[in-house]
Structure formats: structure tokens, C-alpha cells
Amino acid sequence: MMTTQTCPSAVVPGMPMQPSQGDFRSVMARLPAAVNIITSDGPGGKVGMTATAMCSLTDSPPSVLVCLHEASRTTRAILQNGQLAVNMLAAGSEALSAAFAGQQGLEMAQRFGLSDASWITLVTGSPVLENSIGSFDCTVSEHHKVGTHFILCCAVEALHVGPEKESLMYHQRQYRHL
Amino acid sequence: MMTTQTCPSAVVPGMPMQPSQGDFRSVMARLPAAVNIITSDGPGGKVGMTATAMCSLTDSPPSVLVCLHEASRTTRAILQNGQLAVNMLAAGSEALSAAFAGQQGLEMAQRFGLSDASWITLVTGSPVLENSIGSFDCTVSEHHKVGTHFILCCAVEALHVGPEKESLMYHQRQYRHL
Numbered sequence: 427m428m429t430t431q432t433c434p435s436a437v438v439p440g441m442p443m444q445p446s447q448g449d450f451r452s453v454m455a456r457l458p459a460a461v462n463i464i465t466s467d468g469p470g471g472k473v474g475m476t477a478t479a480m481c482s483l484t485d486s487p488p489s490v491l492v493c494l495h496e497a498s499r500t501t502r503a504i505l506q507n508g509q510l511a512v513n514m515l516a517a518g519s520e521a522l523s524a525a526f527a528g529q530q531g532l533e534m535a536q537r538f539g540l541s542d543a544s545w546i547t548l549v550t551g552s553p554v555l556e557n558s559i560g561s562f563d564c565t566v567s568e569h570h571k572v573g574t575h576f577i578l579c580c581a582v583e584a585l586h587v588g589p590e591k592e593s594l595m596y597h598q599r600q601y602r603h604l
Numbered sequence: 605m606m607t608t609q610t611c612p613s614a615v616v617p618g619m620p621m622q623p624s625q626g627d628f629r630s631v632m633a634r635l636p637a638a639v640n641i642i643t644s645d646g647p648g649g650k651v652g653m654t655a656t657a658m659c660s661l662t663d664s665p666p667s668v669l670v671c672l673h674e675a676s677r678t679t680r681a682i683l684q685n686g687q688l689a690v691n692m693l694a695a696g697s698e699a700l701s702a703a704f705a706g707q708q709g710l711e712m713a714q715r716f717g718l719s720d721a722s723w724i725t726l727v728t729g730s731p732v733l734e735n736s737i738g739s740f741d742c743t744v745s746e747h748h749k750v751g752t753h754f755i756l757c758c759a760v761e762a763l764h765v766g767p768e769k770e771s772l773m774y775h776q777r778q779y780r781h782l
Contacts, residue, residue: 434778440703445666445760445761445762445763446666447663447664447665447764449666449668450663450760450763451663452765453738453763453765454660454663454668454738456692456737456738456765456771457638457692457737457738457740457771458638458773458782459638460635460636460661462638466747468691476654477659478659478660479659479660480639481656481657481658481671482632482635482656482657483657483671483750483751483753483755484750484751484752484753485625485628485629485632485751486625486752487625487653487751488623488624488625488627488628489750489751490632491669491671491750491755492703492725493659493660493661498679512712514634518736532678543694554746559634559635560631560632560634560635562631562647567750568750570755571746572661572662572667572669572746573661573662573664573665574662574664575661577755577757578662579750581626581754582623583623584623585623585627585628585631587630587631589636592633593636593775595636595782597771597782602782604636604773604775604780604782
């Protein structure tokens, strides 16, 4: 990487910086991101993890993408299953988000058994969260490995719409609602 | 695409739906997304456009991805220039966002000349918005065409941090702040 000048390691307003991993994370933390639980079921197992790196890809045909770390058990299962669901979390789903982020050390079966969540299936069989603000049930149409992550391109096979609620957001390393 | 049942075309809470383009957009509109202006300069020209389809890709090395429509003049210029900047907009940048979304019919030079924006360059020469909440100055390391869109994988060469402000968000087809 190139830099035009020597830069401090801390985040200083108005200063370009040499992009260390920590500096990059500090700037990325300024971006409010909606919180999702990515789920899958099939030969690779029933899995789920919390993720913010998701966005719309094309609307004709409907498709989204998610970025997942190569070392994750959930990523490997999703690639084997060839399908996933993106569940956009509603405000109030903080505990569910933490559980699927692995912060409580729960096994997959325990995560899906939590009492504050109800799961259904649509087309692919991937677990769809009934109380999400919206879910995309998808087949993985292609994937690309970039560094430590896989970009999964996902064709949307079915939609689910939950109750009208605010969204669960992650911003400056804290949960927020919008 | 498969569907498990015949579904209404309107968005109905709790119902899986056949994913038409309109239905997909309705569900995606429920996802609050941070608003960015993607810029570039080089042999392909000085260009910029508003986009929400951006997310973190890897943090080691720092990289982000953006999804851009193949038919966009800005997309073609970025691919030719091989570099871009992602400028995350602050609350209050609604007019700038609209201008770079093409809603005012302004030429590129007019967009960059708007009085409420000040542009600098860091490493690549792509225009960096001084009053963004944060900007990533990037080289395009690889790109993948998926349907109508390109996924651009972008290696972050330099960071910029603007003033501490709320973010400009787009949610349910309206601007919001967080």
C-alpha cells in the first residue's frame, strides 16, 4: 500500500491515514449497518451467524450478496448446502444477534431453540425468522473468494415480510434502532 | 425461480411471496442503508454517483466492495480508471446525494462544483469529500459481472475521516439520519 505522507495511527479528523487494520475498522465503524442473521440448512448442517456485510446486487432477477469469512463453520456449511436465508433483524433482537454472533457460546441447535425466535421455511429449507423485518430465501448462484472472505451471490427464490418495526443497526460498535 | 404457493403481488406481512422485481424492492426498502458517493478520476474521466450497495469485504488487508450497474457511465469510467473513492455521507448531505444520483440533471463538472462540497485527493487521485463521515480511497483489485451489475472489490490505499456527525441513511425510500 502507498501513502502520501506519514500518518498517525489514531483516527484524526481531516487526516489521511496509512490504512492499518485498526484504522480501517475505526472508519468502517462510522458506517451504520443493518444487522442480519444468515442461516442455512442441508447436507452441511443447520447453521446461522450474525452478519452486517450484505447488500442488494441486482433486482432483475432479484439477488443479494453477503460476505462471509472463509474460516467460519457457517460459511463452509452454506457452500455445501448451496442455499441460505438472509434475515434482517428488527429492533429488540439484540439477544438473538448476540447468540448468533457466538457471544454466548451456544451450539447451533441451542441458537435455533432460543425462545424469543420462531423459525419457518419457505422454498430452499433455510431457516427464516418469522419476526424479521424481512427475509430473503436464496440459492447461492456463484461465489468468489477474495482474500479471507467469500462473496456469495444469492438468487432470491422467496421473500418473507415480518411485522412493521424499526431495524436493528450496528454503529460505532453499539446496537441502535432506526 | 420456484415458489411453493401462489402469492399476492402486494407485500403482505407473514406471507412468502413470488419474488417479482417490485416485491423484492419493497422488502429491500425495509433495510436502512448508509448513503455513499462513489467517485473516480483518471483516463476514463472524473465521475461520481450515489450508491448504497457497499459493504466491508476484508479487514486484512483493508478492502470494501461496491455494486454498480453495468449501464452507468460512472461504472465504465471507474473500470477504466482502476480506482475509486467511497465517501460515506453525513446527515445534511441530502442535496449532494440527490445531485450525484442524477436527480437534478447536472453534468459531472457541475456536480463536483456544487458549493456545499469540498473535494480533496489522497493517494489514487479519486475525489474525496472533505465533509464525509469517512472515505475510503481505493484501487479496484478485481471485479465480477453478475447479471446487470459489477461487483468491484476495492483495496483501501488511504482513509479520510471527516467531522463527527450523524450518517445520511436511505430507508423506506426516504432520507433519514442516524
